[in-house]
Amino acid sequence: MKKILTLASLIFCLGCNQNPRKPIESYKKDSLHIDKYIESGNRDSLMILVNSLSVDSLKLQLIFDISYKYYLKSDSIQFRFWNSFSNEIAEKYSDSSKIAESHWDLGNFYNKYSVPDSAYYYFNNAYNEYKRIGDEFFSARMMLNMAVVQEKVKDYSGSEVSAFKSLPIFQVLQKHKQLYITYNLLGIDYNGMDDPVNSLKYHNLALKEAEQLKDSVLASITLNNIGVMLQDNKKYRSSIQYFKNALEYDSLLFKKPDSYANAVDNMAYSYFKLGESPRIFLHLSRKAYKIRDSISNRSGKIMSDIHFGEYSVRDGDTTAAISYFKRALRDSRITKNNSHLTEALSQLGELGLDSSNYYLQEYIHLEDSLAREERKIRNKLARIRFETDNYIQVTEKLTKQRLYILIIGVILTAGFILAYFYRVQKAKNRELVFEREQQLANEKIYDALLKQQAKLEQGRQEERSRISAELHDGILGKLFGTRMNLGFLFMDNKNADPYMKDLQEIEKEIREISHNLLDSLNKPNEPFFHVIKDYLSDIGKSTHIQIEFRKENELDMEVFTSNDQIHIFRLIQEAVQNIIKHANAENILVALSESESFLIVKIQDDGIGFDLKQNSDGIGIRNMKTRIAKLHGEIFFNSSKKGTEVLLKIPLERQCL
Amino acid sequence: MKAILIDDHPLIINAYRQALLKTAEDRNTHFDIKVKKDLEEAASLFKKNSELIQNTEIIFLDISLPLGKSKEFLSGEDLGIKIRKENPQIKIFVSTSLNDNFRMHSILRSIDPDGFVIKNDLTPAELIQAIEIVLDNPPYYSQSVLQLLRKQISSDQILDDLDRRLLYELSIGTRMKDIPDVLPLSIAGVEKRKRNLKIIFNVEDQGDSGLIRVAREKGFI
Numbered sequence: 064m065k066k067i068l069t070l071a072s073l074i075f076c077l078g079c080n081q082n083p084r085k086p087i088e089s090y091k092k093d094s095l096h097i098d099k100y101i102e103s104g105n106r107d108s109l110m111i112l113v114n115s116l117s118v119d120s121l122k123l124q125l126i127f128d129i130s131y132k133y134y135l136k137s138d139s140i141q142f143r144f145w146n147s148f149s150n151e152i153a154e155k156y157s158d159s160s161k162i163a164e165s166h167w168d169l170g171n172f173y174n175k176y177s178v179p180d181s182a183y184y185y186f187n188n189a190y191n192e193y194k195r196i197g198d199e200f201f202s203a204r205m206m207l208n209m210a211v212v213q214e215k216v217k218d219y220s221g222s223e224v225s226a227f228k229s230l231p232i233f234q235v236l237q238k239h240k241q242l243y244i245t246y247n248l249l250g251i252d253y254n255g256m257d258d259p260v261n262s263l264k265y266h267n268l269a270l271k272e273a274e275q276l277k278d279s280v281l282a283s284i285t286l287n288n289i290g291v292m293l294q295d296n297k298k299y300r301s302s303i304q305y306f307k308n309a310l311e312y313d314s315l316l317f318k319k320p321d322s323y324a325n326a327v328d329n330m331a332y333s334y335f336k337l338g339e340s341p342r343i344f345l346h347l348s349r350k351a352y353k354i355r356d357s358i359s360n361r362s363g364k365i366m367s368d369i370h371f372g373e374y375s376v377r378d379g380d381t382t383a384a385i386s387y388f389k390r391a392l393r394d395s396r397i398t399k400n401n402s403h404l405t406e407a408l409s410q411l412g413e414l415g416l417d418s419s420n421y422y423l424q425e426y427i428h429l430e431d432s433l434a435r436e437e438r439k440i441r442n443k444l445a446r447i448r449f450e451t452d453n454y455i456q457v458t459e460k461l462t463k464q465r466l467y468i469l470i471i472g473v474i475l476t477a478g479f480i481l482a483y484f485y486r487v488q489k490a491k492n493r494e495l496v497f498e499r500e501q502q503l504a505n506e507k508i509y510d511a512l513l514k515q516q517a518k519l520e521q522g523r524q525e526e527r528s529r530i531s532a533e534l535h536d537g538i539l540g541k542l543f544g545t546r547m548n549l550g551f552l553f554m555d556n557k558n559a560d561p562y563m564k565d566l567q568e569i570e571k572e573i574r575e576i577s578h579n580l581l582d583s584l585n586k587p588n589e590p591f592f593h594v595i596k597d598y599l600s601d602i603g604k605s606t607h608i609q610i611e612f613r614k615e616n617e618l619d620m621e622v623f624t625s626n627d628q629i630h631i632f633r634l635i636q637e638a639v640q641n642i643i644k645h646a647n648a649e650n651i652l653v654a655l656s657e658s659e660s661f662l663i664v665k666i667q668d669d670g671i672g673f674d675l676k677q678n679s680d681g682i683g684i685r686n687m688k689t690r691i692a693k694l695h696g697e698i699f700f701n702s703s704k705k706g707t708e709v710l711l712k713i714p715l716e717r718q719c720l
Numbered sequence: 721m722k723a724i725l726i727d728d729h730p731l732i733i734n735a736y737r738q739a740l741l742k743t744a745e746d747r748n749t750h751f752d753i754k755v756k757k758d759l760e761e762a763a764s765l766f767k768k769n770s771e772l773i774q775n776t777e778i779i780f781l782d783i784s785l786p787l788g789k790s791k792e793f794l795s796g797e798d799l800g801i802k803i804r805k806e807n808p809q810i811k812i813f814v815s816t817s818l819n820d821n822f823r824m825h826s827i828l829r830s831i832d833p834d835g836f837v838i839k840n841d842l843t844p845a846e847l848i849q850a851i852e853i854v855l856d857n858p859p860y861y862s863q864s865v866l867q868l869l870r871k872q873i874s875s876d877q878i879l880d881d882l883d884r885r886l887l888y889e890l891s892i893g894t895r896m897k898d899i900p901d902v903l904p905l906s907i908a909g910v911e912k913r914k915r916n917l918k919i920i921f922n923v924e925d926q927g928d929s930g931l932i933r934v935a936r937e938k939g940f941i
Contacts, residue, residue, distance in 0.1 A: 622907075657927075
């Protein structure tokens with residue numbers, strides 16, 4: 064059995080219209096003008112007033128107030144204009160709270176004009192905005208508004224979910240008004256879901272809140288709602304009690320006459336359903352009708368007509384019934400109230416008239432299309448919710464994604480930079496390693512050169528030794544023997560004397576030659592000097608610089624190991640290279656000498672000289688310094704515009720072994 | 721009279737023979753000559769109960785003799801030393817073709833020969849004369865030896881054995897790094913001695929060859 068909830072679902076959109084607004088008295092001096100302009104719809108003047116305000120927040124406030132006034136006046140065109148303007152300006156000032164408020168107002172507007180999907184959509188926008196700026200209370204209020212819209216489209220479970228979303232916040236913040244509305248709504252939702260137990264539970268909670276608020280109107284509305292719920296569950300007698308209690312608040316008649324009339328009519332209907340006291344029913348229902356008529360409560364009057372019709376049917380007065388139902392039908396078509404419409408159609412259909420079929424068909428048709436509509440809207444709301452959720456999810460995902468991408472990007476960039484530096488370092492290292500290897504190879508070559516020279520020399524010496532020995536041991540001996548024997552033979556022959564003497568001379572000469580051969584052994588230093596001489600002559604040939612090489616006669620390089628000799632050679636080479644590269648010289652002198660147990664090497668040129676005070680040494684000079692240190696010696700530079708002199712002082716004795 | 725000739729050159733042996741013949745003629749005697757041609761044969765002279773060495777008047781000794789199989793004597797000098805020690809009465813006549821002041825000095829000191837001739841100095845007449853003098857009134861030194869002795873006596877520098885040997889090694893071209901193997905000196909020690917010698921000989925600013933030159937002049941090598 065479908066329920067007529069119209070009377071019960073008087074949901075006070077208390078929250079909807081109440082905003083913590085500053086009264087328009089803020090613009091005291093202009094307030095009269097403002098009202099006048101609003102009345103006349105003089106947009107331009109209002110605009111001028113708005114622009115005349117210098118403070119942004121006041122400007123925005125004025126725009127909101129204007130739009131609210133038009134809302135109250137139900138001037139949809141003006142409201143739409145000022146509301147969209149308020150949204151535009153709020154966006155301009157990036158005032159998130161006001162942006163949300165503009166959505167809120169628009170939601171209210173659509174709610175008022177029964178466009179539930181748009182209302183829901185804008186409430187949802189406002190909810191998201193409030194949530195974004197962290198305003199829990201207002202976002203909860205928007206959620207509540209959405210719950211209200213859902214209830215309106217009979218999405219009871221959806222409404223329940225939304226209501227429960229907002230409930231905790233109201234509980235924490237102890238917002239009793241909102242708690243009342245929420246509990247009230249939940250009571251209605253559970254009634255719609257055929258859960259009388261929970262419905263009663265939440266209505267009682269709402270009653271408690273009403274008592275907290277000391278609001279008798281709210282309390283009586285709740286009692287009325289409980290009564291309706293009981294009535295729906297056919298608990299007519301208990302429902303009457305509740306209706307009576309609701310009516311006990313006498314100020315209800317003045318404060319909310321439509322609620323008063325509802326309660327009265329409901330009570331009447333319960334009596335009707337009980338089948339008792341028709342007179343009480345008639346009395347009450349007529350009373351209700353009078354009140355409704357006086358306040359032009361069309362919707363209420365339709366209910367009254369339907370009830371009268373039902374009564375007439377019971378009474379057997381079909382004609383009256385038909386006329387009541389038809390009136391109800393007509394009025395509900397005018398007011399476009401579908402639930403009343405379906406009720407009227409259903410009643411007419413059940414009358415069993417000729418036209419009943421027609422009514423029944425329309426009823427079925429209407430029911431179906433209503434059901435379809437409701438489903439469509441429920442889906443739409445769900446979609447809006449889902450899309451929003453989805454949108455939020457996607458946004459979150461994107462934000463997270465963007466963060467990940469950023470992090471990865473940074474890491475990658477860092478990685479690339481590191482890799483680049485690593486490569487550069489590696490290349491440098493390789494270069495250095497290569498240089499060192501080259502150096503080592505060079506040193507090996509020179510070592511081999513020196514050794515080769517030494518071997519050559521040694522070979523020569525050995526040759527000489529051999530020849531010397533042969534001359535001395537072999538030939539001399541034989542010659543002497545022969546001379547002596549000949550001498551004895553010719554002892555008495557004076558003519559032989561000069562020849563004997565000659566032979567003796569020859570012997571002497573051979574001996575001297577033999578000695579001289581050995582003598583020239585005293586030159587063990589040739590290889591080193593050979594290498595230097597060859598190198599210098601090569602340089603001289605290739606660069607056309609005059610190079611002179613001097614060495615002290617008795618210089619003995621034997622004290623130096625071949626490694627050290629290489630170092631000395633390299634030092635000379637380095638110095639000569641420097642001269643060729645930088646000095647622009649014509650003459651170079653390389654002189655080796657010995658002085659007080661030091662080997663002195665002098666490399667002199669007549670070039671342009673260089674700056675001795677240079678703080679950082681070039682690689683060449685650094686190498687030289689390293690080498691001279693290895694030899695435990697010292698290096699001195701002397702330079703002027705006329706030339707440069709490099710002096711190496713190397714100790715002959717290796718005391719630091 | 722008995723004479724022993726120790727030399728590896730047959731020509732020289734023959735020369736000695738002729739000289740001894742002439743000498744014998746002049747003295748109306750006869751030389752009983754025994755020849756040994758290397759150190760090993762010479763070693764047999766010193767075998768126990770060897771009759772060879774008894775009654776020998778004179779031994780002609782060549783310093784540079786080839787070694788035999790047994791290395792009992794390493795040089796003619798060693799042989800000479802042994803002869804002098806065991807049979808001091810025998811006259812030792814050293815002849816050598818060495819013209820090395822150092823060696824000559826060494827031989828004079830170690831063997832103290834009765835006759836010391838440098839082969840190059842000799843003529844047949846001088847040889848005969850030398851033998852005569854060695855037999856009757858030793859010593860006989862040939863010209864070169866006399867010159868050496870003169871230099872040595874006139875020089876007032878005192879060099880010890882090690883100095884002489886060092887100078888000798890240097891003169892024959894032994895490398896600095898090899899000298900410690902031959903002499904009981906470190907390289908530093910060698911340097912020090914060289915420096916001292918240069919100071920002694922007044923050749924401080926000259927290199928090694930200057931030192932050797934002076935040492936040669938002075939007859940040390």
